Amino acid sequence: MLPRIVDWSWPLGKEIAGAPPIHVLTSGKDWRLAAWMLASWLQFSEHAWPIFIHDDGTLPKEASETLGKLLPGARIIDRREADAAVGPLLHAFPFCADFRKLHPLALKLFDVTHFTPGGRFLLFDSDLLFFNYPREILDWVAGGADECWFNEDAREGSLINAAEARGELGIKIWSRVNGGLCLLAKSAIDLDLCxxxxxxxxxxxxxxWRIAQTLHMLCAARHGKGGLLPRTYEVSLGKRSAGNAISRHYVRAVRDRFFAEGLESLNTIFFPLETA
Known part of the structure; x- marks a missing residue:
């Protein structure tokens, strides 16, 4: 079912004036998941969006070409372009620079912030899918507040406990933050803090895999505006998502459900004549 996304076509919908961009970091392994994710977002948000797709360094030419055809107007940022743009900006932050060199997920923190043209952005993981109208997200978009919101993890994922965050950084952590779906204010991202x-x-x-997520959480907690989205933006470890789920982030423990549950559901929406 996964390759069928190449037969999907862009749904009708106008872009919201001044809409914050959607960012996704993807790879040679996961780019088709990212395509399904973005298609589901466009389907259920009922709007077009500025889209930035970040190559982690493994995205093949076939993937870039296919994503470009599926998502006209999306900007695909290859790793060489990103390194040339972001690398020099981190000279004053050596530990950030080293982290970015060591782990591709660091691009979710540093590159996404750099390439965002406005003051706010949405950050989605490739293994996220939408199933219903995301009213709370669209309210955040329309409201214009410089708040940070995340989906709630199934369990605590912070790599820093409350005592360490308070003692070393003077920050009261936000509990159970999951970085698979983020609504972020650019002003919250503090490279010195990172x-x-x-x-x-x-x-x-x-x-x-949780370092960038923890850094996003700490930046948001220091910023002090926002919190956790309702649990209808689901992160769960069960076989099935709730019937009222707006989205589900299929974390590593349940990645198989992305295919068995998520794509099975979306396939009937995207290709109704073939699944009738």
């Missing part, structure tokens, strides 16, 4: 966190705390000893 550099100090990487230098002074135990964050680098934890799961490398």
């Amino acid at each position: 550099d100090r966190t990487l230098a002074q705390t135990s964050i680098l000893s934890g799961d490398p």
Whole structure:
């Protein structure tokens, strides 16, 4: 079912004036998941959006060409372009620079912020899918507030506990932040805070897949505006999502459900004549 996304076509919908861009970091392994994710977002948000697709360094030419055809107007930023633009900006933040060189997920933090033209942006993971109208997100878009919002994790994922965050950084952490769906104010992203966190705390000893998520959480908590989206923006470990789920982030433990549940549901919407 995964390759069928090449047969999908852009739904009708006008872009919201001044809409914040959608960013997704993807790879040679996951780009088709990202295509399904973006298609589901466009389907259920009922609007067109500025889209930035970030290559983690493994995106093949076929993927870039296909994504360009599926998503006219999307900007695809290859890794060489990103390195040339962002690398020099991190000279003053050596621990951030080292983290970016070591792990591609760092691009979600540094590159997305740099390439965002306005003051706010949405950041979606490739393994996220939408199933209903995302009213709360569109209210955030329309409201213009410089708040940061995340979906709620199934369990605590921070690599820094409350005592360490308070003692080393003077920050009261936000609990159970998941970085698969983020609504972010650009002003919240503090490179000095990120550099100090990487230098002074135990964050680098934890799961490398959660470092950028923890840094996003710390920046948002320091910013002090926003919180967690309703649980209808689901992160769960069960076989099936709730019947009222607006979206589901299929984290590593349930990645198989992206295909067995998520694509099965969307296939009947995207290709109704073939699945009738």
